[in-house]
Amino acid sequence: MQLFMTCVLLLGALSPTTHAQDSSESTGDSAKLRVIATIPTYGLLAEELGQDLVEVITVCRPGQDLHGVMATPAFMARVRSSDLLFYTGLDAELWLDGMLRGAGAVNLLPGNPNAIVMSTGVPLKEVPAILDRSQGDVHAFGNPHMWTDPLVVRDMATRVGDALVRLLPEHAEVIRDREEAFRLRLTKALVRWLTDYASLANTPLVTYHQSWRYFLDRFRLVRVGTLEPKPRVMPTSGHLTKLVETMQARDVKLVIREPWQHPQASEFVAERVDVTVLALSTHPGWPEGTGIIEHFEHNLAEIARALDLPVSDPGE
Amino acid sequence: MLHPVDPGACAPTPRRSRRPLVSLVGLLSLFLAGTTRAQEDPVEALASALREALATIERLEARIAALEEGAAPTSDSEADQLEAQLRALIVDDPATQPQRTIFPSASNPRIGVFMDALAEAGNGEEELGDGDRFSLRETEIDFRMPISPFAEGVLVAVHEDAGNNEFESLVEEGYADISWSGLFHNDTALRSRLGRFRVGFGKDNRLHLHDLPQADRNLATQYQLGGEGVIGDGIEFSMPLAHSDSADGLGATTSASLAFVNGELFTGEEGILGERAEDDGLEIDSDAPLIVGRVTHYRELDARSDLEFGASFITNMGSDTITTDAGNEITPRAYGADITWRQRGDETLVGSWLLQGEYLQTDFQATGPANPSFPNTDETNHGFALTAQRQMSMNTYLGVRLDRTDMLASAGEVEGVSPYFSWYPTEFFRVRTQAQYLSMRDDATADDSITRLLFQFTWNFGAHMPHPYWTNL
Ligand SMILES: [Zn+2]
DSSP: OHHHHHHHHHHHHHHHHHHHHHHHTSSOOOOOOEEEESHHEEEEEEEHHHHHEEEEESSOTTTTGGGGOOOOHHHHHHHHHEEEEEETTTTTTTHHHHHHHTTOOOOGGTTTTTTTTTTTOOOOOOOOOSSGGGSSSTTTTTOOOOGHHHHHHHHHHHHHHHHHHOOOGGGHHHHHHHHHHHHHHHHOOOOOHHHGGGGGGEEEESSSSGGGGHHHTTTTTEEEEESSTTEEEEEEEHHHHHHHHHHHHHHHOOOEEEETTHHHHHHHHHHSSSSSEEEOSTTTSSTTOOHHHHHHHHHHHHHHHHHHHHOOOOOO | OOOOOOOOSSSOOGGGGGHHHHHHHHHHHHHHHHHHOOHHHHHHHHHHHHHHHHHHHHHHHHHHHHHHTOOSSSSSSHHHHHHHHHHHHHHOOOOOOOOOOOOOTSSEEEEEEEEEEEEEEEEESOOOOTOOSEEEEEEEEEEEEEEEETEEEEEEEEEOOOOOOOEEEEEEEEEEEEEEHHTTSSSSEEEEEEEEESSSOOGGSOOOOGGGSSSSHHIIIIIIITOOOOOEEEEEEEEEEEEEOTSSSOOOOOEEEEEEEEEESSOTTTTTHHHHHHTTTTTTTTEEEEEEEEEEEEESSSSSSSEEEEEEEEEETOOOEETTSOOOOOEEEEEEEEEEEEEOOSSOTTTOOOEEEEEEEEEOOOOOOOSSSOSSSSEEEEEEEEEEEEEETEEEEEEEEEEEEEOOTTTOEEEEEEEEEEEEEEEEEEEEEEEEEEEEESSSOOOOOEEEEEEEEEEEEEEEOOOOOOOOO
């Protein structure tokens, strides 16, 4: 029993000191608001509006599948003692709960005021009528990949601004100004894209997963099928053969896969139909270094080029 | 893994030039406020006017910066115009639905069910026992749910085949997972499991059957700790001890856990000696009060690979030993060391590697009258398992495990080679084929060898449950 108590006391004594130690190692400036973002879009928004007021850790890399993130010990240590979390919610980040619990970050578990759900209020697409795995690994609440729509991202900027202003009220004006500037830049770009890329409307295409749906609808592209037979079920040759027929009937010229999706399935259809296969990410930062607006710019330009349509000029 | 972020890199540079002014005015107002109390009012008014002016300057500067980027409108009406333009271009999509508030689990826990069926063919002693060739080896039901703002309740109930189509129900784990930071509203990362749980010893021992990379536990775990591994009732404390990120964003984390449990190391119904005692009509009077400790060091080597070292021990608490009704006194001790290296494949995640080694040592001391189950002995047993696994395609893995171990409370030893192939048609269904060649040398009996083929089918339904970060898929 004596040993028991000694060990408990030892652990108790270790906790505050070690914490002080490693926060000085990894954070540096303790005055900054520590922000966790599950995906690059939220991380970049927090940086854009918070700039020198925040330190942002983004969990999912720009070339990584959000659904496949693993809560490693290093990430658990990084998200410890953070102040604010931006995540999609619904069932996009099933690994988040385990990572937060592993980190002891119960202050950011879903339902806490500083755990900001970015999907709140966004009208959902592809809400399943049947909810079981005969439909694949469906998103139970509907498609959560809403950050692919620039108009949704514009509202997300406001959500990020609201959270930052609430926690940093003394910097409210400067944060709101940055938010307004970002929203205006995005709005200008969006008006130009919707005008210059109006000819994309009704273009049929095929994607790998359902991840592009919000983007496609915004620019009125039409998804005639996915390489996956059902969400997160491996493409089968039977399904792909049928898809090839559909693609021929609908005159599909374009297939989009994300960098983490295996090229085998898109190669299979490309051998049988005359299509361009584009590897595009739904996350900004892919290609490397792109911000939110440049990322949309890149994806739209790539799609236009693949379809032999004129590419919009971002101007000065 | 980490998307390294340098907030300094995107801070606007023009802002810097204002810093001296800010501090000057700040100092001035402080100075005035501090020294001239007699004229409090006008000075205070001046200072606050200055502060207001500063705030305005900051706001104007932000606006200028925005204007320079060409983003800010020159007037509000321009913004309105732009918005009207945007609205005219947007085509409303009839396919969208407003979010519904769905509570799929209302106040019920999340439930995940794992079923594991095993078929075998071959000679010699069966994995399944009692001549069974096909068995629904185990059904595991995992319930979990927050029980407070700082704790989660977990129950893992298992229904397992005890042979001859008889099923046994047991609680494999049932604990509250408590975060002390939430309990005491501070920054500590200390976490506790309170109840019954797989103790934090070794690598293989900590996993549930369906999470194992092979169809069976490694031989060192089986023959030194018992077929189920070590489960204990008590309390465990765990926390990260140190973490650092290198300049290029690669992290290194050291963490530790310490548990005080009544455990089934060697003894109890699931322990090796417990089973043997039962066969011999003996009884062991209690589970041993145990201390279990583990230190883990995890390190990201580059963007694609990482390494984990672990060292663990189990020792009896205080001077308590376990006694049998025949008067033998047993002192249990176990030590473990493990290393795991994994490398992700290309960006599509195909082609990953997993290399893992685990070493186990048990010190077994028994005193008292000689009897066949518990020889009066002081022996040290060693064992290891080495695993190499390669991802062959999106959903197939090929691997091999090499084993060698002494057997507890016996002069025997076992060696094994187990190549295996795992196929995941979906994330929720797995088919695994494992060949196994075992060579056993027991006390009295002659050498014995077993060659067999195991077919394992694992499927899962219900909620997505957490699985260890290093297993693929
Ligand atoms: Zn998805």
